[in-house]
Amino acid sequence: MTEKLPLYIGGRFVEGSDASLQDVVNPATGALLARAARATAAETGAAVAAARAAFEGEWSATTAQQRGQVLFEIARQLRERAADLARLETENVGKPLAESEFDVADAASCFEYYGGLATKITGEVNPVPDDALSLTLKEPVGVCGQIIPWNYPLLMAAWKIAPALCAGCTVVLKPAEATPATAMELAKLLDGMAGLPKGVVNIVTGDGPVVGAALATSPDVDKVAFTGSTKIGRTILRAAADTNMKRVTLELGGKSPNIFFADANWEAAVEGAVFGVFVNQGEVCSAGSRILVERSIHKRFVEAVVEKAKAIRLGDPFDRATKMGPLVTAAHRERVMGYVAQGQREGAKLVLGGKKPGGSLASGAFLEPTIFDEVAPDMVIAQEEIFGPVVSVIPFDDETHAVTIANGTPYGLAGAVWTRDIYRAFRVVKKLRAGIVWVNHMQPTYVEAPWGGMKMSGVGRELGRYGVEGYLEVKQVHVNLTDKPMGWY
Ligand code: NAI
Ligand code: MG
Secondary structure (H helix, E strand, O other), X not given: OOEEEOEEEOOEEXXXXXXXXXXXXXXXXXXXXXXXXXXXXXXXXXXXXXXXXXXXXXXXXXXXXXXXXXXXXXXXXXHXXXXXXXXXXXXXXXXXXXXXXXXXXXXXXXXXXXXXXXXXXXXXXXXXXXXXXXXXXXXXXXXXXXXXXXXOHHXXXXXXXXXXXHHOOEEEEEOOOOOOHHHHHHHHHHOXXXXXXXXXXXXXOXXXXXXXXXXXXXXXXXXXXXXXXXXXXXXXHHHHHHOOOOEEEEEOOOOOEEEEOOOOOHHHHHHHHHHHHHHHHHOOOOOOOEEEEEHHHHHHHHHHHHHHHHXXXXXXXXXXXXXXXXXXXXXXXXXXXXXHHHHXXXXXXXXXXXXXXXXXXXXXXXXXXXXXXXXXXXXXXHHOOOOOOEEEEEEEOOHHHHHHHHOOOOEEOEEEEEOOOHHXXXXXXXXXXXXXXXXXXXXXXXXXXXXXXXXXXXXXXXXXXXHHHOOEEEEEEEEEOOOOOXXXX
């Protein structure tokens, strides 16, 4: 029997009605993995009410130490169940098992980081004149709606829940439609945990336009944290403006440049170009989906990148030799294939891939690693986020030209520069309009360091100390140190 995934509201598991269940499919095989409840707006409202009650009740009485201990306990249990969770994540989303294992470990690290930070959130004393004491207090924002995507289902849940609990907030988390399985395992893990009152974490699966929209428009939600498309990011901001001016943080798309100068370490650069865009099937917000390469090495570099990408083993994500699994759904693969067709129409040169593999992979949502060469910076495939294993190679003449192309999209999430010239490296770092810049690397992400974008890639930052600030309000307190009347009148 296929497992039914319930909703988790107010510390209770609530079954969805059979008629409305959503199929959760293993994208590597097309097999049915589970059937998930699809919450209504009313059920979402019940989760918000449970989060409100917990916020105003027991959770507000916990100390920072107690919240820290809860976060450590979540991390401990994630590590204890890592092998099972990783397997489930691979079935849930299709990524190679080693990547799922990495994600689970990373999720645990995230809870540990914010467990430690819970006791280090401090206010300030402001340097006002001597007759007063001016304080800055940090207080939890309140009830948080958290809407996450499908590319790192468990890890994105951790990035959202950990800093919120660290700050003393309560949450209603909405997983993506396609990938609710690991989030619901997380619900089981949290359920009944000592020190975590009912209703502090609610996990509600369902449709974006229903559950997500109910969170975004709720007058009783104090903040929405969203990761996903720029298009939906806009609707979240608009909903906040139209309701209660709730706080909004957004981690949106990207079209990140991976910039290669002729003097870069050759082997590292070639591997960085391939890893930068094909890791996690290219379903990465910070994917290095534009390879900008100095003209003098352009031809040779593309040849080397194509050779390396050809060797990527596409296949069963449970096979340890596999480096690339299927895309998240067949529908998403069609969307990505649409961009492959678009690139060909626009006159870019397809030098690798672009096809669905057949044979034993025909029943999964696989797509070959795909490389377009001689892409013009204004082509659609060089401007829009594709979110799959498709990269555009754009040659440049010099440093100024590279920076102009790099900054020439509406996005500003990430970027990388490869060179052995430290002066040039830092000049380019300073000129890139991006929230994350790597030098001689692409993609490493640390829970200790801030993550987020400039321009249309988002609002606010996650991870590190910045990540918790988005869950805190600032209260200025002025204490009069004299009891004399002002004498103004
Ligand atoms: P999406 O932005 O529609 O979905 C992300 C989350 O938002 C999901 O949980 C979804 O249910 C929810 N959502 C959808 N409509 C909503 C609404 N009206 N109100 C509130 N929440 C809503 O992204 P989708 O459709 O999964 O992918 C489309 C494209 O978005 C991708 O091809 C990719 O370009 C981009 N994307 C970017 C991500 C990132 O990490 N920056 C992650 C996922 C998608
Ligand atoms: Mg959508």
